[in-house]
Amino acid sequence: MLLAIDLGNTNVVFALIDLAAPGGPAIRTRWRIATDPRRTGDEYAVWLSQLLVLEGHARGxxxxxxxxxxxxxxxxxxEVLADKYFGVTxxxxxxxxxxxxxxxxxxxxxxxGADRAVNSVAAHAAHGGDLIIVDFGTATTFDVVDFNGAYKGGIIAPGINLSLDALVGNTAKLPRIAIGAPKTTSVIGTNTEDQMLIGVFWGYVAxxxxxxxxxxxxxxxxxxVIATGGLAVLFDEQTDIFDSVDADLxxxxxxxxxxxxxGQ
Structure with missing residues (x-):
């Protein structure tokens, strides 16, 4: 069994993947923890060991x-986690x-970024052709992969939560709001919260x-256009720009x- 670890700026995702599953690799379970560079290998081990047991798996x-x-x-x-607790490099x-x-x-x-290169590998394998990959993370990235699988470049934009944090953190009276789809498609808000949500959400769609x-x-x-990341599904419900959404890209x-x- 493969333990795949996607270590991002905000969260670390751990996933157990069965590489020998019929039909190709299958994700059996996944867990998420906040990224903290100070977290030790021992701390990861305590957390992960308990989750493995809860899912019916063993470290072995x-x-x-x-x-x-x-x-x-x-x-x-x-690397300490892998070597000390799993005996794996x-x-x-x-x-x-x-x-x-x-x-x-x-x-x-x-x-x-490694995540962008790995996304490019996965998207080319799954879809082929020319691709634009949109990844909603701490930053929102747009990556172009050509029909040969070559990474050609892209765009880095502030993630929607970063944009909202900047808006709230640098104003005296604007409240913190939750990210979500506005109740209507109107872009003329009649109160402060609606106007903020319209600006952040529909502004991001635009x-x-x-x-x-x-x-x-x-x-x-x-x-x-392939979308991935936590907010991909939310935006997919409000725009038709995505051809596919793959949360596990x-x-x-x-x-x-x-x-x-x-060598498989």
Whole structure:
């Protein structure tokens, strides 16, 4: 069983993936914990061991670990977790046997976030053709992958929660509101909370629609738009710009890299 770890700026996602499942890798369960670079390997082990038991698994079920991280400071403690508690040297996405296996056709390949490269691997394997991948994380990223699977570049925008935090944190009277779809499609709000939600939500939709339209025009060929990340489903209900929503895109990409690394 593979333990795949997606270590992001806000959360760390752990997933158990059965690489030998009929029909291809299957995610058996997943857990999420807040990212904290100070969290030790021992702390991860206590938390993870309890969750494994609750799901009917044992530490011995895990014989392979792969991690993708955009928080370099946190990687060491994950490596301690893998070595000390599972007796496994973890694969690191983009390094050694877990190399991405795709061309990074950009100015500074080493600066590309591992999550974006892994998403590109997974999206190309699942969909083929020219792709635009939208990932709703701490930042919202837009990535272009061509029909050969090469990563061509993209866009980094503030995540919607970052935008809201900036709005609330830098004003004296605006209240904190929850992100959600407005009750109507009207963009003329009649109270402060509605006006804020309209500005954040529909403003974000307009940004995505505008940027994706510009990207498609620049690509010059039909391109599918694949969405992932926690808010993808919410936005998918309010716009038709996405061709597919895949909440597990990064985990699927990690499974592909792990399979390649062990020669499957």
């Amino acid at each position: 079920d895990i014989d392979q670990i792969i991690v993708s991280t955009v928080v370099p400071r946190a990687l060491h403690n994950i 973890p694969l690191v996405a983009g390094v050694g046997a877990a190399t991405y296996g795709i061309d990074l056709d950009i100015d500074q390949p080493a600066s590309l 940004m995505m629609e505008g940027l994706i339209a510009r990207m498609k025009a620049e690509i010059g060929r039909p391109a599918k 990064t985990l699927n990409g990690l499974a592909i890299l792990a399979q390649r690394a062990c």
